[in-house]
Amino acid sequence: INCYVFxxxxxxxxxxxxxxxxxxxxxxxxxxxxxxxNKTIAYKYALSYLKKAKENNSxxxxxxxxxxxxxxxxxxxxLKYLDSAIAKVKDRxxxxxxxxxxxxxxxxxxxxxxxxxxxxxxxxSNKLARKQGNSNLMFYSNYMIxxxxxxxxxxxxxxxxxxxYPKYLKDKEITKTDTTLLLNTYHALxxxxxxxxxxxxxxxxxxxxxxxxxKSKKKDFYNLFVLSSGVTLYGAKxxxxxxxxxxxxxxxxxKMDNKPNLAVAYFYKGKILYExxxxxxxxxxxxxxxxxxxxxxxxxxxxxxxxxxxxKYYKEKKQIKEQLIYTEKLVEVD
Numbered sequence: 001i002n003c004y005v006f007x008x009x010x011x012x013x014x015x016x017x018x019x020x021x022x023x024x025x026x027x028x029x030x031x032x033x034x035x036x037x038n039k040t041i042a043y044k045y046a047l048s049y050l051k052k053a054k055e056n057n058s059x060x061x062x063x064x065x066x067x068x069x070x071x072x073x074x075x076x077x078x079l080k081y082l083d084s085a086i087a088k089v090k091d092r093x094x095x096x097x098x099x100x101x102x103x104x105x106x107x108x109x110x111x112x113x114x115x116x117x118x119x120x121x122x123x124x125s126n127k128l129a130r131k132q133g134n135s136n137l138m139f140y141s142n143y144m145i146x147x148x149x150x151x152x153x154x155x156x157x158x159x160x161x162x163x164x165y166p167k168y169l170k171d172k173e174i175t176k177t178d179t180t181l182l183l184n185t186y187h188a189l190x191x192x193x194x195x196x197x198x199x200x201x202x203x204x205x206x207x208x209x210x211x212x213x214x215k216s217k218k219k220d221f222y223n224l225f226v227l228s229s230g231v232t233l234y235g236a237k238x239x240x241x242x243x244x245x246x247x248x249x250x251x252x253x254x255k256m257d258n259k260p261n262l263a264v265a266y267f268y269k270g271k272i273l274y275e276x277x278x279x280x281x282x283x284x285x286x287x288x289x290x291x292x293x294x295x296x297x298x299x300x301x302x303x304x305x306x307x308x309x310x311x312k313y314y315k316e317k318k319q320i321k322e323q324l325i326y327t328e329k330l331v332e333v334d
Contacts, residue, residue, distance in 0.1 A: 019044070019045065019048040020048070020052070022048070024049060024052070024053075024061060024064075027045050027046075027048050027049040027052070028045075028049060028064075028068070030042075030045045031045040031046045031049065031068055035071065035072065039072055042072055043069070043072045046065065046068035046069045046071075046072060047065075047069055049061070049064070049065045049068055049069075050062065050065025050066065050068070050069050051065075052065075053065045059088055059089065059092070060089070060094070060097065062085075062088055063085040063088050063089055063097050063098075063101070066081040066082065066084050066085040066088070067081070067082070067085060067100075067101070067104070069081060070082055070085075070104075075108050075111060075112055078104075078108055079105060079108055079109075082101045082104055082105050082108070083105075085097065085098065085101040086098040086101045086102065086105075093128060093131075093132065094132070095132050095133075095134055096132075096134065096137070098128065099124075099125045099128035099129045099132065099134060099137045099141075100125070100137060102121045102122070102124045102125035102128065103121070103122065103125040103129075103137060103140055103141050103144075105117075105121040106118045106119070106120075106121040106122035106125060106141065106144055107144065109121060110144060110147075110148070113296070113297070113298040115148055115151070118144070118148060119145065119148050122141045122144050122145050122148075123141075123145070125137065125140075125141040126138060126141040126142065126145065129141060135168065136177075139164070139165050139168065139181065140181065142161050142162075142164065142165070143162070143165070143181060143184060143185060143188065145161060146158040146161040146162045146188060146192070147188060149161065150188065150191065150192045150195065151300070151301070153301075155192045155193075155195045155196035156192075156196055158188070158192040159189060159192045159193060159196065162185050162188050162189045162192065163189070165181065165182065165185045166182065166185065166186075169182060179212070179216050179218075180218075182212070183209060183212060183213055183216070183218060183221040184221075186205045186206075186208050186209040186212070186225075187205075187209055187221070187224050187225060187228060189201075189205040190202045190203075190205035190206045190209065190225070190228045190232065191228060191231075193205060194228075194231060194232055194235055195302065197235075199232060199235045199236050202228075202231075202232040202235070203229070203232050203236070206225050206228050206229045206232055209221065209224075209225040209228070210222060210225045210226070210229070213225060219252070220252075220256065223248075223249045223252040223253065224249075224261060226245050226248050226249045227245065227246060227249035227253070227261060227264065227265055229245045230242045230243070230244070230245030230246035230248075230249065230265075230268065231246075231264065231268055233245060234268055234271070234272065239272050239275065239276060242268070242272060243269065243272045243273075246265050246268055246269050246272075247269065249261075249265060250262070250265050250266075250269070253265060259292050259295065259296055260292075260296075260298075260300070262288075262292060263289050263292040263293070263299060263300065263303060264300065264303060266285040266286070266288040266289045266292070266306075267285075267286070267289050267303040267305075267306045269282075269285045270282040270283070270284075270285035270286035270288075270289065270306060270309065271305070271306070271309065273285065274286075274309055274313075279313055282309070282313075283310065283313055286306045286307075286309055286310050286313075287310070289303065289306045290306070290307070290310070290326075290329060293329075293333065299333055304330065304333050304334065307326055307329055307330040307333060308330065310322075310326040311323055311326045311327055311330065314326065
């Protein structure tokens with residue numbers, strides 16, 4: 001999910017008469033085509049959609065309007081819009097709502113690293129989607145639930161959840177949205193398999209992911225699978241190949257400002273350099289890992305070892321001050 005944050009003060013909230021005459025579909029399509037590159041225009045059309053829906057007292061269109069306007073707001077405001085959407089249909093559930101609203105609340109809380117709130121909302125979304133027979137929303141929430149399940153160490157449970165989606169798609173015509181979720185699923189399967197010490201399975205899911213991301217021309221996923229391949233190669237003790245893959249992925253991850261995956265890349269690069277007796281070089285990348293933690297106040301549990309290596313390095317150098325600094329930081333991470 002993408003939440004676009006920009007100053008609301010820069011936007012004129014007055015709806016031009018020309019937009020008042022447009023139908024819902026035209027307003028939505030213009031919003032959709034501009035939300036990535038021209039957020040000011042997208043916001044104006046989203047707001048027009050919401051105001052039109054309120055004037056017509058159209059419950060479902062109002063709910064959609066809350067989603068569109070919220071997606072262009074800060075996460076804090078987005079959650080308020082989603083709560084308004086849920087309240088609007090709390091007594092009248094349909095095929096999509098409020099399951100979709102709870103799903104997006106789960107996404108936003110996940111982005112804010114509020115994992116308990118994320119899982120609570122995702123479970124509600126999943127329950128409602130199953131009740132309404134909405135397979136797509138069920139699998140979207142399943143995916144996010146599996147990510148959180150994997151994060152707390154239940155890797156095999158996560159794998160079991162994730163494997164259901166490729167099976168479901170076997171006899172289904174795959175849409176663009178399906179392709180995105182399928183690539184996310186294969187990436188998550190690779191990561192969970194690696195953590196479960198199933199290196200061959202992890203490599204298998206990476207190879208599928210690379211093939212499908214190249215075929216669908218999704219450069220962001222391709223680079224994620226390149227990074228994941230590097231991690232899997234580390235697990236297979238092929239350090240030179242591992243380092244090569246990780247170094248190929250880093251420039252793209254930096255360009256996209258993908259901090260969580262950059263942290264993974266820096267950790268494994270630092271670890272490989274440390275283990276191949278290039279300790280002074282390794283410390284540069286392990287410190288970058290700490291920089292990301294200080295910005296995000298969050299780090300994946302399995303890369304906490306980076307702090308142990310920093311402590312070990314400074315202990316060997318007899319630099320007690322730095323050793324103490326990273327010891328305190330490890331406590332903070334834990």
